[in-house]
Amino acid sequence: xxxxxxxxxxxxxxxxxxxxxxxxxxxxxxxxxxxxxxxxxxxxxxxxxxxxxxxxxxxxxxxxxxxxxxxxxxxxxxxxxxxxxxxxxxxxxxxxxxxxxxxxxxxxxxxxxxxxxxxxxxxxxxxxxxxxxxxxxxxxxxxxxxxxxxxxxxxxxxxxxxxxxxxxxxxxxxxxxxxxxxxxxxxxxxxxxxxxxxxxxxxxxxxxxxxxxxxxxxxxxxxxxxxxxxxxxxxxxxxxxxxxxxxxxxxxxxxxxxxxxxxxxxxxxxxxxxxxxxxxxxxxxxxxxxxxxxxxxxxxxxxxxxxxxxxxxxxxxxxxxxxxxxxxxxxxxxxxxxxxxxxxxxxxxxxxxxxxxxxxxxxxxxxxxxxxxxxxxx
Amino acid sequence: xxxxxxxxxxxxxxxxxxxxxxxxxxxxxxxxxxxxxxxxxxxxxxxxxxxxxxxxxxxxxxxxxxxxxxxxxxxxxxxxxxxxxxxxxxxxxxxxxxxxxxxxxxxxxxxxxxxxxxxxxxxxxxxxxxxxxxxxxxxxxxxxxxxxxxxxxxxxxxxxxxxxxxxxxxxxxxxxxxxxxxxxxxxxxxxxxxxxxxxxxxxxxxxxxxxxxxxxxxxxxxxxxxxxxxxxxxxxxxxxxxxxxxxxxxxxxxxxxxxxxxxxxxxxxxxxxxxxxxxxxxxxxxxxxxxxxxxxxxxxxxxxxxxxxxxxxxxxxxxxxxxxxxxxxxxxxxxxxxxxxxxxxxxxxxxxxxxxxxxxxxxxxxxxxx
Numbered sequence: 029x030x031x032x033x034x035x036x037x038x039x040x041x042x043x044x045x046x047x048x049x050x051x052x053x054x055x056x057x058x059x060x061x062x063x064x065x066x067x068x069x070x071x072x073x074x075x076x077x078x079x080x081x082x083x084x085x086x087x088x089x090x091x092x093x094x095x096x097x098x099x100x101x102x103x104x105x106x107x108x109x110x111x112x113x114x115x116x117x118x119x120x121x122x123x124x125x126x127x128x129x130x131x132x133x134x135x136x137x138x139x140x141x142x143x144x145x146x147x148x149x150x151x152x153x154x155x156x157x158x159x160x161x162x163x164x165x166x167x168x169x170x171x172x173x174x175x176x177x178x179x180x181x182x183x184x185x186x187x188x189x190x191x192x193x194x195x196x197x198x199x200x201x202x203x204x205x206x207x208x209x210x211x212x213x214x215x216x217x218x219x220x221x222x223x224x225x226x227x228x229x230x231x232x233x234x235x236x237x238x239x240x241x242x243x244x245x246x247x248x249x250x251x252x253x254x255x256x257x258x259x260x261x262x263x264x265x266x267x268x269x270x271x272x273x274x275x276x277x278x279x280x281x282x283x284x285x286x287x288x289x290x291x292x293x294x295x296x297x298x299x300x301x302x303x304x305x306x307x308x309x310x311x312x313x314x315x316x317x318x319x320x321x322x323x324x325x326x327x328x329x330x331x332x333x334x335x336x337x338x339x340x341x342x343x344x345x346x347x348x349x350x351x352x353x354x355x356x357x358x359x360x361x362x363x364x365x366x367x368x369x370x371x372x373x374x375x376x377x378x379x380x381x382x383x384x385x386x387x388x389x390x391x392x393x394x395x396x397x398x399x400x401x402x403x404x405x406x
Numbered sequence: 407x408x409x410x411x412x413x414x415x416x417x418x419x420x421x422x423x424x425x426x427x428x429x430x431x432x433x434x435x436x437x438x439x440x441x442x443x444x445x446x447x448x449x450x451x452x453x454x455x456x457x458x459x460x461x462x463x464x465x466x467x468x469x470x471x472x473x474x475x476x477x478x479x480x481x482x483x484x485x486x487x488x489x490x491x492x493x494x495x496x497x498x499x500x501x502x503x504x505x506x507x508x509x510x511x512x513x514x515x516x517x518x519x520x521x522x523x524x525x526x527x528x529x530x531x532x533x534x535x536x537x538x539x540x541x542x543x544x545x546x547x548x549x550x551x552x553x554x555x556x557x558x559x560x561x562x563x564x565x566x567x568x569x570x571x572x573x574x575x576x577x578x579x580x581x582x583x584x585x586x587x588x589x590x591x592x593x594x595x596x597x598x599x600x601x602x603x604x605x606x607x608x609x610x611x612x613x614x615x616x617x618x619x620x621x622x623x624x625x626x627x628x629x630x631x632x633x634x635x636x637x638x639x640x641x642x643x644x645x646x647x648x649x650x651x652x653x654x655x656x657x658x659x660x661x662x663x664x665x666x667x668x669x670x671x672x673x674x675x676x677x678x679x680x681x682x683x684x685x686x687x688x689x690x691x692x693x694x695x696x697x698x699x700x701x702x703x704x705x706x707x708x709x710x711x712x713x714x715x716x717x718x719x720x721x722x723x724x725x726x727x728x729x730x731x732x733x734x735x736x737x738x739x740x741x742x743x744x745x746x747x748x749x750x751x752x753x754x755x756x757x758x759x760x761x762x763x764x765x766x767x768x769x770x771x772x773x774x775x776x
Contacts (some may be wrong), residue, residue: 058467066462066667070455076447077636101659112502112639112661119660123424142660147515149419180417211418242413257468258501259665268414274420279508279535286637287458311463 035285036353046360047387049380052335054254056309058291059302062253065294066287075286078276081260081270082110083289089296090262098218099235100245101117103173110292112284114219114261115250117273119145119217120280121244121263124272125181126151132181133174133212137338137369139189154179155370160340163329164193168202175210184214184233188221190369190378191338192331194224197231202234203376216238216392217246219261219304220334225311227333234264236392240268241367249288251335252303253295258288310335313388314382320392321379324399335381338366342375352377354402359394421538427730438738440766445758448634450671451682458605458667458673460639466666472658474642475669481676482627486644490615491625493644499654500672502504502666504641505629506657508566509535511624511643514652515564515596516541523553525567525586527574527746534567545746548582554593557588565590568600570607572631574714575744577607580614582601587619597623597647599643602641605632605679606709608687624649631711632683633675638668686710690757695763700768701775713758714742716766718751720774728753734773738767753769 057063069075080089087104094100102108111117122142128133128150134142136155146153154174156260158164171182184203186195195203207214214233221230234243248261261284262271277283317337321328327340341348350366356362366376383391421670433617436452449455473479486493501507516522518540524532524673525546536543546565554563565587570577599620604613604627624645628635643653645680675682690710696714705714724741731753733741742749755767 053469057465063462070458073447073449075455075635075637077448085437115659116661123419123421125417127419130419141659142468148656148659153716161716211413211416215414224561255467257663257667259468259663266414269417272418276422276538279505279538280509280529281639281661283637283639285502285639285668287667288665350493 031101036349036356039353039356040362043360043362045357046356046362047383047391048362049160049383049391050362050364052251053256053381053382054306054335054363055120055382055384056306058258059295060294062255062291063296064248065298066291067288069290073289077146078231078283078289080283081274082108083283083286086110086289086293086296089293090264093296094245094264098221098232098245100232100264102241102264103267107264107270109263109270109277110284110289111248111261111263111277112281113259114217114246114250115141117219117261117263118142118215118217118250120276121246121269122146122149122151123276124269124347125213126264129178130180131176131178132183133171133179134183135185135188137190137366137373139185142183152178157357158188158191158193160329163332164188165199165220165337166193166195166203168199168206172206172210175206175212179214180209180213183215183217185217186230187224187333189334190222190336190364191327191329191368192334194228194333195228197229198234198264199358200231201236204233204239205386207242208238210229212242214243215246219246219248219251221247223307223310223335224333225314226332230333237358243268243295249292249295254306255288255291255295258285258291260284260288260292260336269331313383313385317379317381317388318393322393324396329346337379337381339377339379340375341377345400346399348375348377348404351398351402354398355395359398417699419542424537438732438736440735440737440760440763442737442759442763442767443740445756446537447762448758450634450675451678452634453678454635454671454674458671461667466670468666470666472663473498473654473665475666475673478669478673478676481673482642483644485676486625487506489601489613489620489638490617490645491599491623492549492617493619494644497645497647497650499645499657500669501641501643501657502639502664503630504626505531505643506661507626508532508598508600508626510653510656510660511645512539512541512569512655513597513628514648521563523563523565523590525565525578526571526744527536527749528566529573539608539757540754546586547585547748548578551586551589554589554595560625563590563593563595565595565597566600567598568602569711569772570603570709572600573601573712573742574705574707574749575603575712577708584616584619591619591622599623599625599646600674601625602626602628603631603709603712607710608691608708608710616734622646628671629675631687633670633672635668635675638665640664640668640672664755693757695717695762695767700772702768702771705752713755713757713774714741714749716751716772717753717754719768722751724749724751724753731767731770735764735766735770737770738766
């Protein structure tokens with residue numbers, strides 16, 4: 029049987045009731061105090077247009093958050109831009125920074141939705157490999173080996189989508205040295221920063237000496253506060269970068285939704301217990317899936333962070349796309365095959381932690397049946 | 407080691423620097439004591455706000471389908487079809503406002519060096535966007551159908567026409583619009599009709615576009631003005647089947663989806679549109695008529711809230727006249743040449759402006775007349 033990812037996606041549309049471990053959309057509801065803040069904004073009539081850079085109250089809350097949690101110091105007046113989700117943040121940045129032919133170093137595997145933005149700007153993606161043996165941590169030597177006179181940007185995604193790999197503090201420090209030595213601008217996508225496990229640590233590269241002026245920190249509300257539909261992301265960067273991205277923002281969709289911005293103020297300034305509760309739930313699911321997938325014969329680099337397990341299914345002898353297709357067609361479970369995250373990842377699947385444990389138990393049971401049915405053990 | 411300034415300078419793409427400079431006017435604009443060009447903040451009607459809160463209560467706070475929630479797309483497609491632009495829900499994309507709709511269409515329909523034909527006066531932001539996309543901009547009058555040569559490469563040009571115009575509030579004359587679009591389509595150009603103000607027509611006599619042409623056009627639109635929802639960021643694209651996937655893919659790559667809270671609010675807006683829009687029509691017609699009675703020489707307009715003042719009897723230097731209004735009455739009016747040279751001698755106001763600002767405009771013209 030030969031199937032491709034497009035057939036899989038078509039089948040997924042026809043099975044809306046399947047258990048989805050595909051999208052990176054948290055199954056938790058947005059915390060109540062955040063929803064209440066949105067309703068209060070609506071009731072109070074705080075729904076009108078705001079500055080293209082974002083509501084000042086939100087930019088100030090972002091400034092406080094970055095100082096408190098990340099040690100990144102910014103001026104909310106000029107060094108923060110609120111965007112319509114984290115993905116738009118990267119889109120604007122790339123359009124503002126990349127000249128045709130410029131190179132951007134991107135960890136591989138990668139969130140391929142970023143590809144469109146880079147290619148649209150005429151940029152050239154240079155992939156820095158990561159691997160299972162090193163828990164998909166970015167290797168500074170691999171980065172350095174790929175720097176050319178056209179290299180302008182280094183994209184760091186830690187914790188990573190799809191691998192769950194993180195860059196440990198010592199790695200981040202070495203990457204910072206390289207960026208300064210080779211005059212690179214760093215985009216630090218920290219959207220999964222709150223979800224690290226088993227004592228792993230997240231370090232923001234923008235907090236390191238000499239990095240403030242060359243780091244663009246990208247983050248958002250979607251994952252941390254289960255707010256994917258609210259469409260709020262942000263950039264923190266030197267004022268010149270923010271000004272350029274804001275000009276583009278104003279042209280491409282004016283501003284992020286106002287009600288969502290008020291809700292985000294409540295998210296950042298309000299109680300953070302909800303985040304820790306979600307993190308603990310994800311940690312429990314992660315531990316369960318790691319054991320269960322190992323029992324099925326799958327391997328993976330330890331996902332020290334993020335919301336995904338990037339599992340190597342080659343031991344079953346089934347192509348990962350076919351496995352995903354069979355699982356969806358016969359057992360109503362959606363997972364994403366690795367080729368959706370880079371051409372060379374044909375042995376891998378991405379499985380999210382974004383279903384309750386009882387659903388994950390069902391998934392493992394059904395996955396086990398498909399493996400049993402079709403596996404040709406290697 | 408580089409200094410911060412040089413890092414930023416080296417970092418920015420040339421087209422971003424150009425765009426940054428071009429946007430200065432908008433970003434650095436300071437308010438006048440009285441501003442007759444800016445909308446007084448009005449909330450959307452209660453039924454729209456309640457729909458948004460109901461969506462929150464239902465937990466509609468996660469990603470939606472990339473092209474938008476199905477009931478909203480269905481309603482938008484029905485309305486487009488009724489107005490002469492036949493499409494189905496699958497040919498409809500909900501966007502983050504009309505600006506995003508225009509961006510995804512221009513970016514995917516054209517390549518650098520291609521031409522965008524802008525009909526009549528347009529916002530400087532549209533020109534700035536075209537410049538950023540490295541497009542050639544050609545300004546057209548409605549009666550210049552002959553400007554489209556036959557036998558074009560279909561990707562080489564795009565005609566953008568607003569009906570009605572957000573700048574003047576005027577609907578293009580139907581026979582000329584038909585001739586222009588017909589010629590542009592025959593020449594192989596993409597045709598985009600901006601219907602952002604179509605809900606704002608004073609006469610609710612239907613849109614009446616010819617479906618044989620409308621079925622070949624892309625339309626874009628917005629909920630912002632008609633339903634007082636600029637901060638909610640809901641717009642749309644409709645496109646013939648073969649033209650819908652590229653803008654959808656770009657929209658997905660850029661912003662994934664539009665906030666479901668805003669989408670359900672927009673759905674409520676459509677479901678309750680008739681009563682609300684009738685109220686708005688009456689409100690703005692009353693404001694317009696009051697200005698006319700006060701002797702302000704208003705140009706004819708088919709839609710609210712943009713309103714031109716034909717100030718040519720007082721001289722054709724609209725910039726000087728706007729400065730005179732600021733000096734004499736502390737009120738800001740826009741020189742309409744900002745939107746196109748053909749508007750020399752016209753001033754522009756917004757009927758959503760504070761009442762005091764409109765009164766000041768009336769006083770200014772009263773004094774001029776005497």
